[in-house]
Amino acid sequence: MLKAERHKYIMTKLIEDQKVVTTDLALALDLSEDTIRRDLNELDSKKLLEKVYGGAIQATEKTVDVFNININAEDEKIKIVTKALSLLHDGQVIIMSGGSTNLVFARLIPSDLNATIYTYSLPIAMQLSQHPNIDLIFIGGKMQKNAMVTIGMDVIQILSKIKADICFIGASSINVKQGLTEIGYEVSIVKKAMIESSDRVVSMFSSDKLNTKMPHVVCELSQLDTIVTDLDPEDLRLEEYRKSGVFVL
Template sequence: MLKAERHKYIMTKLIEEQKVVTTDLALALDLSEDTIRRDLNELDGKKLLEKVYGGAVQVKEKAADVFNIDINAEEEKKRIVAKALSLLRDGQVIIMSGGSTNLVFAKLIPAELKATIYTYSLPIAMQLSQHPNIDLIFIGGKMQKNAMVTIGMDVIQVVSKIKADICFIGASSINVKQGLTEVGYEVSIVKKAMIEASDRVVSMFTSNKLDTKMPHSVCEISQLDTIVTELDPNDSRFDEYKKSGVFVL
């Protein structure tokens, strides 16, 4: 597993459980405890977590507006979103997963668009609540507080009853053989339900997610209709994806 994948796994576990234990991470990732300690030290140096004896805990943040979210590589994500906006039509029923790319997408949806959007992401719901013509449905459930998304059977039951024209789904990792994969099991289950409920599935992500994998499967590549990144769609890195029947925007 690449370092970036390990770091993403560690940070996701930290969000889900508020702490991580070195021995548990080493067992889950089939790595030495020394490797995990080096990862935790590096993440501590970046102030992404607080290293403690035997593991790490979340950084205690200063009081701030919880909806003032810092988005990494925002300009890059705006380039992705600019392509995906062409897929929107008046009257669509849309499902949106969480994630920073989808949050940028929500910010840039044209004011004149008239559509119904379901989401289990609180930041995205708050953003869309300001849109003049969007009929917004926030899907309630158990809240992952730091990720600010809802999970669990309540979410899955609502999603399973939706008949959506299109869903915009974020990606933690993607490759041709394993398809779309996620760090967290509960999020992967919600995303599976989103896909089943939608006629068309669009995954938007930055190109560093290409050809990586995480522990929990979301769907096979063949279940995606379109993928959107900041790269030129003719980039050779997409050749195998196109052979699998995916349209690259």
């Protein structure tokens, strides 16, 4: 297959799935992963996509004002997080991962809620810094610039010392067999630590993440207490998740 044909295939898959995984592309095109990585590097240099660990995502324009972050499908995410607001109450210790759905959630937290919130997401920390009654703790560490979250051992050590009532964790992918999975290894490790430190685990995500997978496992489905999506809880697409014992909101 010619390079131009490979590039066209990669860009088509990216438009269809919003992301591509190196191993999947190598399998589909019957090529080595090194060849695929070179193709992704070239497309990244042309700003046609954004190369990330294990694959690539669609290229996005960076906003100049970090307080004014553009959110794709914001109405859908508002529908998701509005359901989860019922899980909040005064006095909770909460951990929040990064991601645009959790950022929308942070924006909608009622102004009269008194709680302590830990986060390693810079955009979420900035949003919550304006909340009048939230005791906010930002977990510092090495900054992963594309996602604006901190990663590394510093983050994990702090998380290991927290005893949280509930955590709200974003999902890149989820399926019944593998549970939550992530494209990035370091983020998956941080999310594991977050789950270990929390009594209750809630994952909020759009329905297009259902029945998909990424290279790095975060947790099995049994470790989730609640999942929140844009679908009706009785939707047939959620049937296997309900059967697994997870509560669907």
